[in-house]
Amino acid sequence: MKDKLTIALVAHDNRKADMVDWARYNTEYLSKQHLVCTGTTGGLIKKAFEEMGVTADVQCMNSGPMGGDAEIAAMVVRHEIDLAVFLIDDLNPQPHEADIQMLLRQCRIHNVPIACNRISADLMISSTLWSDPDYHPAPQNYVHFDRTPEKEE
Numbered sequence: 715m716k717d718k719l720t721i722a723l724v725a726h727d728n729r730k731a732d733m734v735d736w737a738r739y740n741t742e743y744l745s746k747q748h749l750v751c752t753g754t755t756g757g758l759i760k761k762a763f764e765e766m767g768v769t770a771d772v773q774c775m776n777s778g779p780m781g782g783d784a785e786i787a788a789m790v791v792r793h794e795i796d797l798a799v800f801l802i803d804d805l806n807p808q809p810h811e812a813d814i815q816m817l818l819r820q821c822r823i824h825n826v827p828i829a830c831n832r833i834s835a836d837l838m839i840s841s842t843l844w845s846d847p848d849y850h851p852a853p854q855n856y857v858h859f860d861r862t863p864e865k866e867e
């Protein structure tokens with residue numbers, strides 16, 4: 715498996731404090747990975763690492779409402795993202811809902827693990843499967859399911 719994962723980090727405004735706190739909690743691990751973030755989320759994570767005197771590889775895309783989610787979704791389609799953490803504000807509407815759904819959908823389609831809360835993110839980054847050479851993720855399988863009830867003889 716790869717030495718360095720490319721991890722997407724995205725958080726809506728009301729979830730940014732949680733994202734920064736999560737990034738601080740996992741600084742040692744995250745500072746060894748390549749982080750791809752939407753603009754404002756990435757800026758806050760960079761600042762938090764700087765305040766802690768930690769050097770990290772943080773790449774900032776556009777801000778979410780200006781296409782950042784769409785840029786990251788395109789990276790997912792190109793298989794450039796290994797894992798995503800997306801802290802969504804489920805209590806308030808977002809102007810770029812279509813882009814949000816696109817990012818979530820492309821992660822599902824392309825079998826990219828995506829955590830939408832901190833516990834999922836913690837479990838995902840601590841999985842030993844990342845370094846297990848015998849682990850090969852099963853591909854997504856979209857098989858038609860026939861709902862027609864079987865006829866009784």
Ligand SMILES: O=C(CO)COP(=O)(O)O
Pocket residue numbers: 724725726727751752753754755756776777778779782783814
């Ligand atoms: O809106 C976002 C994700 O949908 C996040 O974007 P920012 O990190 O630029 O605020």
